[in-house]
Amino acid sequence: MSYTEKDLKEDLDNKSYEFGFVTDIESEKAPVGLNEDIVRLISSKKNEPEWLLNYRLKAFEVWQTMKEPNWSHVEYEKPDFQNISYYAAPKKKKELKSLDEVDPELLKTMDKLGISIEEQKKLSGVAVDFVMDSVSVATSFKEKLGELGIIFCSFSEAVQNHPDLIQKYMGTVIPYTDNYYAALNSAVFSDGSFCYIPKGVRCPMELSTYFRINESGTGQFERTLLIADESSYVSYLEGCTAPQRDENQLHAAVVELISLDQAEIKYSTVQNWYPGDKKGVGGVYNFVTKRGICGYRSKISWTQVETGSAVTWKYPSCILKGDYSVGEFYSVAVTNNFQQADTGTKMIHVGKNTKSTIISKGISAGKSQNSYRGLVKIGKGAINARNFSQCDSLLMTDRCGAHTFPYIECENPSATVEHEATTSKIGEEQLFYCMQRGISEEKAISLIVNGYAKEVLNKLPMEFAVEAQKLLEISLEGSVG
């Protein structure tokens, strides 16, 4: 045999992170450390109104009184918050009007990511707001969206141009008192995305933001605020890859969704932060707070494919406040080597006849730990609320772990809550069957895993689904044992 399985394993073990590269762009960085002056510096750098500075300062005050939580099923070295630089902006020589003016280095980066904006524009009809470190440097489709009254821009821009909307909605779903990392984010958030869909408008294209952590040692604190006004619809894509790093990088984002009466938000994420090497060194800490609130007959649907990060800790949630509102959570979380993930959702039923669906597919490989943690809460007034949860785990080796922690709190007897869970191990027999038919082991794993995750992948927009499938393939290479 010319190429043995052993060779293959070695090859894969030595294979470095596919998207691990660093863009060489000059950055303007804040001094390392965190104190009130840094918070003020960030705010003034961004030319923020006073109310926002005060918001940051209050958040910082609260954060200082909080303790880092440790209830999740993950272990990691606590970040040294005084050893992080809280602000980095690519040095801009001038305002960018067209792609020709974008730094060629940056364009190269985008090429490597396979998301050349030109191509995106032509082929997929996706408007890309590319966040490089903390400041958006390229935005497309803005004009076309503008005609419909849709606002899609960086958070900083929105602060300047639409302060009323920001002031009205920011922190209404996730107040800065919510949790440790949300408080930190509220104090030092650098930039992010803002989106507003006016009443009755159906956003004609998928809105997409690519996040990147680029500057070494820069914690990234993104903030996303998405407002779908009454009877509007938007599908929003968030995807990311990150360069290879030795030290741990902290990523603590806050995403707030507001779905007003009869509106619908579909929020899809493909997350591929650097997971650390095969010995568990390095990798991104992904501690994200994501939550949405639904008005009358409105709907929020979270779909996520999580393959990256050394430690993932996130629970995209829905507050089903309006009667007849609907919350959905579809998730595929892959962990390999020493990755740890504690992820799931919270469905808070407040309104009558509210409905939620949770489909979670965990895939554990290597020596990783993969946990589903979910809360279904039916409030007193949530008459006839319904929930269905399905949590499946797939084990690729006998050294990894899969855990399920479903919490159900029901205060209304008319509610229906269903929970199903399965655990299975990828079978040697399945692999042999595929291989006998001429499908190589790698391809077979990808086929089996994609089949397993199909219910979730089907929920992703087309171009994302392809990318997600590829990611699953890359993430699980050589992982059966």
Add this chain to the structure above:
Amino acid sequence: MKEVLIEIKDLECEIGDQKILKGLNLKVNKGEIHAIMGPNGSGKSTLSSLLAGNDNYKITNGSISFEGEDITDLSPEERSWKGVFLAFQYPIEIPGVSNINFLRTALNEKNKFFGKDPIPAKDFLKMVSEKSALVGLDNKLKNRSVNEGFSGGEKKRNEIFQMAMLNPKLSILDETDSGLDIDALKIVAGGVNKLKSNENATIVITHYQRLLDYIVPDFVHVLHDGKIVKTGDKNLALELEKKGYDWLKINSLN
């Protein structure tokens, strides 16, 4: 002169500490059908698994050559591309993967190996409808997940459908008759017979003579204790049906 398709020489193998095949010899020419019969535990399924490249077994001696090439150390997928097909005794379920997608992936991997382009969707679908007609596979099953929720008969039919799609040179049917009622057996056997040509060969592994009424073998071999202890024509199968295996076991001890 007949062309040799596969030749197994002095094959010995073990799993754990247990020796299973103990010097097996078999030569199959193109255009032939060989039946391998034998009591439980004689090594029949091990042989089929081994021919397909299952590395759970450790080969301690001997060799397998296919069209003159030593394939003893080849991976299962390479053997598949070169034309070895195993119809499983217990076909495996693959949830979420449609039968069609599975086969298309398989065919394209094979094409890739031979440096050919992927099969165009139109040609593929045409092939699917032709080949599924051969075994009367229900249309709905083509789009269902591989073997998931199939009845025993449907699974076996699906194996022969896959065989027709992949057009192998050597087909190994591992107890394809087990769990089949007589009607299903006829359909499956009919499919196998239609696929027979002077360019390919079939190894039928079975406990019972019944299947051999429909797939008529040129040779019948009796496998016992890891070796072929007797070879004859189709009448040997009838004799075994009447007399059982015990008389051969005693013979082989002598």
